[in-house]
Every structure is written in C-alpha cells, then in structure tokens.
C-alpha cells in the first residue's frame with residue numbers, strides 16, 4: 001500500500017497544490033501550525049512569507065512558484081533592509 005506522501009507526489013502540480021492547500025487549511029482549523037524559518041531553521045510562530053518564482057523571464061506556464069516562511073529579523077539580515085517597503 002502506497003504512503004499518502006507518495007500518492008500526493010504523483011499528482012500533477014495543480015492538483016498537488018490544491019490538495020496541500022486544503023490539508024494546511026484543515027490543519028490550521030484543528031490545531032496550531034508551527035512554521036520553520038527557512039533561514040535559521042527555528043520555529044516561527046508569526047512568520048513572514050517569501051515567494052520564489054522560477055524561470056521568471058520565461059512564459060508563465062513554464063514558471064513555478066514556491067512559498068517559504070521566515071522571521072522578519074532573519075530576512076532583514078540576508079537582504080538590504082532599506083529595500084524593504086513593508
């Protein structure tokens with residue numbers, strides 16, 4: 001019998017994103033989610049989200065998007081804080 005994670009990995013990207021988004025929504029409704037800061041790798045209870053788009057110069061259908069979470073303080077250490085407009 002296949003593991004659930006293997007079944008999800010086999011889904012097409014659009015379907016996989018829908019399934020994972022729904023799973024996160026359900027989890028957040030039932031219990032506290034602890035995010036991991038992608039920079040320091042510690043728990044981040046009230047994180048910022050960083051979005052990465054690959055193949056930015058190519059047509060949109062060739063691009064992929066992924067979101068990460070981090071502490072604002074950690075993000076400010078790795079980028080130029082004066083460029084933040086938030």
Ligand SMILES: [Zn+2]
Pocket residue numbers: 037038039040041042070071074
């Ligand atoms: Zn951090």
